[in-house]
Amino acid sequence: MTSGDIHKPLLDSLSTAIILVDRDLRLRHMNPSAEALLAISCERTLNEPFTQFFYESVETPKQLTLAAREANHYTKRHAEWQLLTGGQITVDYTVTPFGEDSGLVIEVQPIDRLLRISREEMLTSSQETTRNLVRGMAHEIKNPLGGIRGAAQLLARELPDSDLQEYTGVIIDEADRLRNLVDRMLGPNQLPQLQSLNIHEVLERVSTIIKAESSGTVAIQRDYDPSIPDLEADKEQLIQALLNIARNAMQAMMEHRTEHPHLRLKTRVQRRHTIGRRHHPLVCRVDIEDNGPGIPDDIIKNIFYPMISGRADGTGLGLTISQHLIHQHQGLIECHSEPGKTRFSLYLPMEPQHAEV
Incomplete structure (x- = not known):
């Protein structure tokens, strides 16, 4: 792909991973960002079938070949690529026809970091929401529990038959158990001692x-x-x-x-x-x-x-x-x-x- 030689310095300066293949999907050029992403060397793998360096699905080589033969343009989101190193990456990639010999330009954007940040933000937000909910629920539960426990204690003092105090004891014990459960749900209430x-x-x-x-x-x-x-x-x-x-x-x-x-x-x-x-x-x-x-x-x-x-x-x-x-x-x-x-x-x-x- 001689015409591509003119563009190599520009492609190599980009932070986006860029891969050039011919109509037979053989590697013609890969910029340093793509080498780092796929953990392979362009010099050592030149002219090798590009699809042997990753696996997405059995349909991927067919889709790339069809894009090269019919000059189709397409984009895939959240694609899972299994690499030769055994690692797995999640990427968005765009396939664009290029050159007179029906080659392809494949632009690859890794999104693992963005997905992880989004997942962590959602987890942190949900934990904070849950904690606020538990705090509100604890307040609503512990107040009547205190009243129930106090009433049971007063009732126990007034009962003529000491055997009946067994039942008020059950009320008091269960009220304490529920209060302890709520306290455990709230977790430690003191700041860390660093x-x-x-x-x-x-x-x-x-x-x-x-x-x-x-x-x-x-x-x-x-x-x-x-x-x-x-x-x-x-x-x-x-x-x-x-x-x-x-x-x-x-x-x-x-x-x-x-x-x-x-x-x-x-x-x-x-x-x-x-x-x-x-x-x-x-x-x-x-x-x-x-x-x-x-x-x-x-x-x-x-x-x-x-x-x-x-x-x-x-x-x-x-x-x-x-x-x-x-x-x-x-x-x-x-x-x-x-x-x-x-x-x-x-x-x-x-x-x-x-x-x-």
């Missing part, structure tokens, strides 16, 4: 508790990055947030009698990471991964809401509290699950911060 700490100290404490509670039946696999610097956080709150997740995983594996149950604890540093719309130069990522049964599809999108649980005897409050505690540290928890592999990823900013309510 101090410099090593995230691995927190993980080792969680590991010790899980090992004791499972009587050693759940193996702990560690994949730590020892170079991670200390971060400012509330140690007890982080232990609680991580323990809620790890304990859920342990209980799910034991209830389903998972063969060779294990928890994998992994730490890494991510640079220039965005949480919601807030950019952080350095973020600590903690992954808690198990080989249990996975989270049912019908509840996975709602697992951070109160009273949502995949276990018959679960309260559905542990993950809600964990998300709230991490949110107070300006962080976020994400979840990806399939049968045999569930991973919770916690993102904690590492720069000095102010605790959030």
